[in-house]
Amino acid sequence: MQIGMVGLGKMGANMAERLRRGGHDVVGYDHNTEVSDVASLKELVERLEAPRTVWVMIPAGRPTQQVIDELGRLLDAGDLVVDGGNSHYVDDQKHAAELADKGVGFVDCGVSGGVWGLENGYALMCGGEKADVDRLMPIFETLKPEGEDGFVHAGDVGAGHFAKMVHNGIEYGMMQAFAEGWELLEASDIVKDVKGSFSSWRTGTVIRSWLLDLLVRALDDDEHLDELRGYAEDSGEGRWTVQAAVDHAVPLPVITAALFARFASRQEDPPAMKVVAALRNQFGGHPIAATEGSLGKGADAPGADVRPPREAS
Template identity: 70%
Template sequence: MQIGMIGLGKMGGNMAARLREKGHEVIGYDVASQERDVDTLAELVGRLAAPRTVWVMVPAGEPTSATVAELGDLLEAGDLVIEGGNTHYVDDRTRAEALSARGVGYVDAGVSGGVWGRQNGYGIMVGGAASDIERARPVFDSLTPDEGGGFVHAGGVGAGHFVKMVHNGIEYGMMQAFAEGYELMAASDVVDDVPGTFESWREGTVVRSWLLDLLSRALEQDPDLAELRGYAQDSGEGRWTVQAAVDLAVPAPAITAALFARFASRQDDSPAMKVVAALRNQFGGHAVTKAGAADDHDEP
């Protein structure tokens, strides 16, 4: 199918490339990228045949709000907006209502997969009307892994970003557990081969996972993590997950502790937070080196 992709950064650019590889016609726009096909949102809308489908993949907050608002003025009844950034789910409802008044559909899509998504496929979690989801299903099917899975229609508008928020909160906890295990082994006088230990856990153990694969890869590249600062930014979704847990009176001690550990990472150079930084760099390209700052876009 034909789709407009707004935002051609680490995620949006790779998603557009994967869609093209799967045979879709993608018209891309980005305020900064030289890879864009059009120079304005108005030109993008003009290039798309009605009824149009437009995927917004820009940083959460004001960039997304401004983009969706401008699209609301440009699109027509019957068109569809898919918002794929790391948006707070409560904002989805406001945007959907504004677009609905113009007859424009709205789907919120949580996307996971980082810089590896183009090759491996993405996890896509969506919220919205069933008719809107089915209309865009060819795009979702092409973005998710070739072997199947990786997709859920989680509920109405806001549900996609809510479950992606929880997904990222769980990810915080998993990363923190690996990080603390690394620091504990590295601090002992018992374990001689910490990287080899993590490598051995990749097969046959109950903790084997893609995150463990990425950690083993990071330790192979830099066994002492000497090139990284023990600093990890939080993209906002960890905070939202903890706040939702408070609002719903759901105990979430592991996720909450992992969020606070990221705050602690901004004080002293921590071996555990070097592991978290290494994992974020592996799956999301968020490099925090001794020489530079983080490059955060839309992964936790």
């Protein structure tokens, strides 16, 4: 099958290569001319035979919107666009409506697999009309891992990215649980082999997983993670998952806490903890860590002996 691939970064380039290995004709376009097969989106569309299929694999938001807008001007009725980036499901519905005005189909596809997908295959979660998804099945069959699992037509337009969004939210929670367990083991006086403890869980336990395998791999390279800062970004899906939970009145305490933990990782001196420290000093006289050049209040310092309010009689 012939397909155009827009965006040849780490994910897009590997997906294009996996498709080529599977016998598909891939025409790739990227701003980086060293990896691009064509000089422009216009040339990419001209290289494809009708009815055309174009897979967009670029960052969500404005970049995707700009490409969708341009493809809407270049493509013809009967052509098909796939958004395989991490777009918000609400944007999918907007893009589908815009392209439908020209008779161009739209499928959203959440893709998971990272840098390992070239060899292992990609988990694919799709949303869109059945006829459009069926037309893409040769592509999906090549990209996904071998076996029955690894692909789902999750529902209507937006359902694929909604499912991927929830997947990434779950990933946040699992990663945070591993992180907290690692920190507790490292803090223990009696556990002498933290890395070995994690490695022992890879067989025969209910928490064995690919994430656990990857953590052990990271500890093999840096046993106590001394070379890393405790700083973690979030790519957007975690925020969208929490917002969707609010919209649907679904409690997500674990995923929400994991997202907020990432926010906390970016603060060298968390402002909220200043209030906690101040209050502990006020009601219990607990010492506080003073900033440089100032005097911290100990148990006997002013403010430490403030009495609680008397109950109203």
